[in-house]
Amino acid sequence: MNQPNSYSSQEKLKSRKALESLFTGGKSFSVFPVKVFYTLDPVEAGVQRETPVNAGVGVSSKNFRKAVQRNRIKRLLREAYRTQKQALQAAVKAEQHVSVFFLYIGKELPEYAPLKESMGKALERLTEKLNKA
RNA sequence: CUACAAACCCGAGCCAUCGCUCCGAGCAAUCGGGGAGGAAAGUCCGGACAGUAAAGAGCAACCCACCGGUUAAGCGCCGGCUUCCCGCUAACCCGGGAAAGAGAGAGUGCCACAGAAAAUAACUAUCACACCAAAAGUGUGACAAAGGUGAAAACGUGAGGUAAGAGCUCACGGCUGUAACUGGUAACAGGGGCAGCGGGUAAACCUUGGGUACUGUAAUGCCAUGUAUAGGAACGUUGGAGGGCUGCUCGCCCGAGUUGCUGCUUUGCAGCACAGGUUCCAGGGUAGGCAGCAAGAUCGGUUCAGUAAUGACCCGGCCAGAUAAAUGAUGGAGUUGAAACAGAAUCCGGCUUACGAGGUUUGUAGUUUU
Numbered sequence: 001m002n003q004p005n006s007y008s009s010q011e012k013l014k015s016r017k018a019l020e021s022l023f024t025g026g027k028s029f030s031v032f033p034v035k036v037f038y039t040l041d042p043v044e045a046g047v048q049r050e051t052p053v054n055a056g057v058g059v060s061s062k063n064f065r066k067a068v069q070r071n072r073i074k075r076l077l078r079e080a081y082r083t084q085k086q087a088l089q090a091a092v093k094a095e096q097h098v099s100v101f102f103l104y105i106g107k108e109l110p111e112y113a114p115l116k117e118s119m120g121k122a123l124e125r126l127t128e129k130l131n132k133a
Numbered sequence: 134c135u136a137c138a139a140a141c142c143c144g145a146g147c148c149a150u151c152g153c154u155c156c157g158a159g160c161a162a163u164c165g166g167g168g169a170g171g172a173a174a175g176u177c178c179g180g181a182c183a184g185u186a187a188a189g190a191g192c193a194a195c196c197c198a199c200c201g202g203u204u205a206a207g208c209g210c211c212g213g214c215u216u217c218c219c220g221c222u223a224a225c226c227c228g229g230g231a232a233a234g235a236g237a238g239a240g241u242g243c244c245a246c247a248g249a250a251a252a253u254a255a256c257u258a259u260c261a262c263a264c265c266a267a268a269a270g271u272g273u274g275a276c277a278a279a280g281g282u283g284a285a286a287a288c289g290u291g292a293g294g295u296a297a298g299a300g301c302u303c304a305c306g307g308c309u310g311u312a313a314c315u316g317g318u319a320a321c322a323g324g325g326g327c328a329g330c331g332g333g334u335a336a337a338c339c340u341u342g343g344g345u346a347c348u349g350u351a352a353u354g355c356c357a358u359g360u361a362u363a364g365g366a367a368c369g370u371u372g373g374a375g376g377g378c379u380g381c382u383c384g385c386c387c388g389a390g391u392u393g394c395u396g397c398u399u400u401g402c403a404g405c406a407c408a409g410g411u412u413c414c415a416g417g418g419u420a421g422g423c424a425g426c427a428a429g430a431u432c433g434g435u436u437c438a439g440u441a442a443u444g445a446c447c448c449g450g451c452c453a454g455a456u457a458a459a460u461g462a463u464g465g466a467g468u469u470g471a472a473a474c475a476g477a478a479u480c481c482g483g484c485u486u487a488c489g490a491g492g493u494u495u496g497u498a499g500u501u502u503u
Contacts, residue, residue, distance in 0.1 A: 067174095
């Protein structure tokens with residue numbers, strides 16, 4: 001569970017309601033072809049925080065009508081996040097909690113290497129924004 | 134050997150590192166094991182399962198349409214029949230394929246072009262009669278032999294018959310339907326007594342016979358949570374801690390005990406405050422878990438029954454189960470870059486569509502050699 005590169009179900013962004021509030025009330029920026037939605041919430045004192053960051057990934061079914069392609073993109077996004085997430089986790093303070101969602105907005109099926117680069121940049125920018133806040 | 138077509142098989146495996154999901158073991162660290170498809174797709178048929186509805190009958194709508202078998206069921210599959218097409222043939226037999234296979238002898242509609250005419254046939258022609266001296270011609274009527282058109286034109290030959298002709302009649306033959314009777318479970322085949330012969334189209338309407346309640350696992354069942362409460366208003370005039378019945382609410386029952394202050398001739402009454410109650414307003418919270426849900430019309434194999442589809446006995450196996458949704462990423466060798474179509478979501482049986490490197494078999498064509 002405490003493996004540095006793991007990405008288990010605890011760290012995933014699960015609830016439908018949380019996703020809805022993230023899309024309507026969260027902030028966003030994009031590093032093509034990835035768009036990032038995020039919120040920064042304080043954690044009430046005394047409440048045990050399970051994990052500093054909850055993250056989810058997604059693809060629009062408008063752009064990719066085949067389920068195989070959507071699965072492929074989500075897997076690549078998860079992989080890119082998993083391997084590069086440690087800096088972000090370190091930046092979140094003990095009394096804070098971050099929810100992030102990575103939406104793929106490209107129209108073409110991506111390769112892993114460039115996608116990994118974009119994800120790296122996105123995580124960097126997110127870390128900067130958190131440090132300023 | 135190459136190319137094409139069809140049918141069937143297969144739909145990748147190995148090593149290293151980092152990960153995901155489910156199950157089992159363990160206090161834990163961790164360890165061990167399972168982890169997409171032939172179509173998981175389209176949602177076109179048929180079921181299982183579940184909920185709702187339902188006296189009975191009819192109309193409408195939709196579906197089905199040769200026979201038998203198979204199955205949980207089917208518009209599937211297997212076998213057979215009939216018709217048609219292709220090959221071979223003089224022809225049959227035979228081989229292969231297709232079927233939109235009830236009814237055109239119930240009614241309505243439609244039938245391109247050509248042709249007189251595509252369905253109560255009549256242009257040319259033939260015959261009779263009238264007009265005319267006669268012929269020709271014109272008119273009226275009869276007829277359906279001959280002609281050409283067309284995918285399709287009104288049974289064939291001969292004789293009789295007639296004004297001329299004609300299934301108008303007869304003989305022989307052909308075709309269609311059907312009764313005895315024979316064979317077959319049946320479709321049907323043989324058979325021909327009888328009736329008829331003035332076409333096709335039901336993938337036009339329609340007729341006949343049979344069938345169909347609707348909704349889908351986000352179904353459905355259970356558990357938990359939940360009307361708390363900061364606050365406001367009104368009513369009312371209860372003054373009550375606690376306990377029992379219940380999953381909870383409402384309600385009912387038992388019940389120690391009977392708020393504070395002020396006034397009054399003080400067992401008590403009145404007023405105010407506070408607490409509680411009811412109603413309304415405002416406002417808040419939840420939207421989670423378990424079952425369904427994966428051991429089954431299951432998978433692999435032997436034997437047996439059956440032409441086959443399929444079934445029976447026995448032996449062995451356990452083979453995804455998520456809920457924003459796992460089954461992946463990177464590197465390596467190999468054969469060149471392991472590729473095409475494509476991702477389970479309640480589960481099965483089919484059908485249809487999509488597709489790749491390769492393998493097997495069959496057929497066709499070509500080339501080389503003998």
